[in-house]
Amino acid sequence: MEIKEAQKIVDDWINEYGVRYFDEMTNTAILMEEVGEVARIMSRRYGEQSEKESDKGKDLGDEMADVMFVLICLANQTGIDLEGAMRKNLEKKTKRDHSRHKDNPKLKD
Numbered sequence: 001m002e003i004k005e006a007q008k009i010v011d012d013w014i015n016e017y018g019v020r021y022f023d024e025m026t027n028t029a030i031l032m033e034e035v036g037e038v039a040r041i042m043s044r045r046y047g048e049q050s051e052k053e054s055d056k057g058k059d060l061g062d063e064m065a066d067v068m069f070v071l072i073c074l075a076n077q078t079g080i081d082l083e084g085a086m087r088k089n090l091e092k093k094t095k096r097d098h099s100r101h102k103d104n105p106k107l108k109d
Contacts, residue, residue, distance in 0.1 A: 003083035010072045027074050034066040 001009075014021055022030065041060050044051035075082045101107055 003086060004081070006068070007072055007076055007082060010069060011076050014073065014076075021073055021077050024074060024077050027070055027077065031067065031070040031074065034063065034070055037063045038067060 021027065037058075038060070041055065041058050041063060043049045044055055045060070072082065074080075075085075
């Protein structure tokens with residue numbers, strides 16, 4: 001799925017099932033909640049915290065998809081073409097960091 005297509009699918013879903021977008025500040029708070037759920041799974045499943053029995057059935061992919069959904073909502077609400085923004089961001093990173101990580105002795109095996 002292209003990012004542009006995902007933005008359209010989310011917009012269509014909001015208009016059909018969600019009635020309307022929550023305002024941008026509410027969606028920002030929801031985004032933070034969803035990122036927190038991803039962080040909780042990561043810290044317990046892959047980090048040093050022990051995983052609670054109630055967290056063992058949590059689906060990391062589903063939680064990541066929740067983050068993407070709300071991020072796409074915010075992009076739609078603010079007129080951001082995420083696909084174009086991602087391309088521009090990768091160009092910036094490539095220009096800025098073209099050898100930075102390769103030359104970092106901390107990243108050598």
